[in-house]
């Protein structure tokens with residue numbers, strides 16, 4: 001018997017296959033294994049050292065970063081508190097003291 005993954009919504013272990021879909025009998029959630037793998041892959045955002053980042057983390061900038069549309073620069077070593085992970089090329093949303101709301105790339109930061 002193949003082991004099916006638990007329901008990503010309610011964690012029920014009573015999931016069953018219906019064609020290509022997986023179905024949860026407890027919360028009626030339907031999904032495919034491909035969708036689930038994609039969702040899980042997207043969740044992990046790593047810093048320059050390969051450490052996993054999470055919402056609310058404090059990070060340090062490891063490279064001078066120009067702020068788009070201004071002459072300001074976020075200097076190496078700038079600490080940024082309470083980051084929020086987002087989708088996209090710039091995957092960190094945050095607010096930097098003295099500069100304001102900004103988006104950063106996870107490859108240019110490390111977890112503090």
Ligand SMILES: [Zn+2]
Pocket residue numbers: 007008009010011012024025026027028029
């Ligand atoms: Zn469920």
